[in-house]
Amino acid sequence: MSLLSxxxxxxxxxxxxxxxxxxxxxxxxNHVPFPHLGKPGRLGDDAALLPAQSGQLLMACEGMHPxxxxxxxxxxxxxxxxxxxxxxxxMGxxxxxxxxxxxxxGPDSLQRLLEGMSSACDRFAVPMVGGHSNQQSPYExxxxxxxxxxxxxxxxARSASPGDELWLLVNRSGRFYRHYPxxxxxxxxxPGLLRSHLSLLPALAADGIVHAAKDISMGGLCGTAVMFAESCGSPITLELDAIERPDQVDEQAWLRCFPSFGYLLAVRPSMTGRLQRMLQGDPHLICCRIGSFGSGPCRVALQREGDQELLWDGSEGLTGFGCD
Incomplete structure (x- = not known):
């Protein structure tokens, strides 16, 4: 074969x-997420170079619903x-x-996906530093x-203990997005509000006010309580009448929804006053006690006006990552 061929x-x-x-x-x-790292910090290399850190590293990954x-x-x-x-x-x-x-x-949906990610990265001031792109896929x-x-x-979440109180922290200033929960x-x-709220959990951890937490995910408030109980191995009682929600929002929809900013917190009774004082000045936030961690077999129960109904029996397992 010739050189030309x-x-x-x-x-x-x-x-x-x-x-x-x-x-x-x-x-x-942005091609230069960390300017102080110089040329090696520019995007496009085989791996992204990040600044050295002094704390413990955390990793997470999510796949979006097709x-x-x-x-x-x-x-x-x-x-x-x-x-x-x-x-x-x-995780603090x-x-x-x-x-x-x-x-x-093809390129159209790819561009919209990239624009959505870029918007979130810019608003939260967290850089996108790499990835993988394929425009010849039979699926999205x-x-x-x-x-x-x-x-x-x-x-x-494994640090919650019997005697802890269960608190809800969520941003009330929103709306349901289209037909999705x-x-x-x-x-x-x-951007300022988004970044301020995102920094709350590390601040609560640093002050010792909260010692265990769980992000409210697609399982909603109740489903996340199940995962919380499974992780720590303690039973949780959810007091439905104590769960605050925005005006005009149906209870069932609120219990099942995935909030953009929503967490379940394990708080020692001695720390609840400090928690309320720290957050009471923010009109966007709901911060309320909604239940407790008890002793005994791992389970989650719903309680209303003295009546109780079992939501989840811990012996069934859920994620498989229960407390041994």
Whole structure:
């Protein structure tokens, strides 16, 4: 084979041409997320270079629901970043950087996914530092991962103990997003408010006010309580009449929704006054006691006006990561 033929053959190989799928991401994200790191810190290398940290590192990853990726790619991109940042905050951490993997059948949905992720990264001031892009996929899919650091105490859900109180912390200033069970208090909020709220959990951990937490996820408030109980091995009683919610929001919808900012907290009774004082000045937040951690077999019960109904029997297991 002549040198010309070899060059033409290599120039047209699919593995090389597929790298052009990265161009849309390069046009959206900041190439220099950490200027003080110099040239090695620029995006486009085989791995992203991050600043050295002094705390314990935290990692999380979320795959977005396929229907959401297809129906609303911008919001799927936004949510992919948001849920990861919330997971880091739930552990008492600060997010450092995110990466993504995206598969689409063409450029249009890819661009919307990237724009959603970019918007969230900009609003929360957390850089996107790498990922994977494929525009020749037979399906649409998105996964986002995050690296964070806990510079103070880690808020492991396993640290909750019998005698702790269960508190709800959630942003009331939102609305349900389209037809989804998603309480959106983020897309219209100011960057300053988003960043301030995201820093609350590390601050509560540093002050010793909260010692265990769980981000309210797609399982909603009650489903997250089940995962909390499974993690710590203690029974939880949810007092339904104590659960505050925004005006005009149905109880069942509120219990099942996935809030953009919502956490369950384990708080010692001696710390509840400090918790209330720290958060009482923020009109956006609901912060209320909604139950307790008890002794005995792991389970979750719903309580209302003295009546009790078993929601989940811990012997059934849920995630498989229960407390041994």
């Amino acid at each position: 070899l060059a033409e053959e290599l120039r047209c190989q699919s593995g090389l041409l597929a790298k052009r799928d990265i161009r849309p991401a390069a046009s959206v994200f 229907a959401l990726v297809v129906e609303d790619p911008w919001f799927a991109g936004w949510s992919g970043v948001l849920v990861n940042l919330s997971d880091i905050a739930a 951490g600060r997010p450092l950087a995110v990466v993504n993997s995206v598969w689409t059948a 899919a998105l996964s986002v991962a995050v690296l964070g650091v806990a510079e103070g105490p880690v808020l492991s 998603f309480w959106d208090a983020a897309t219209a909020a100011s």
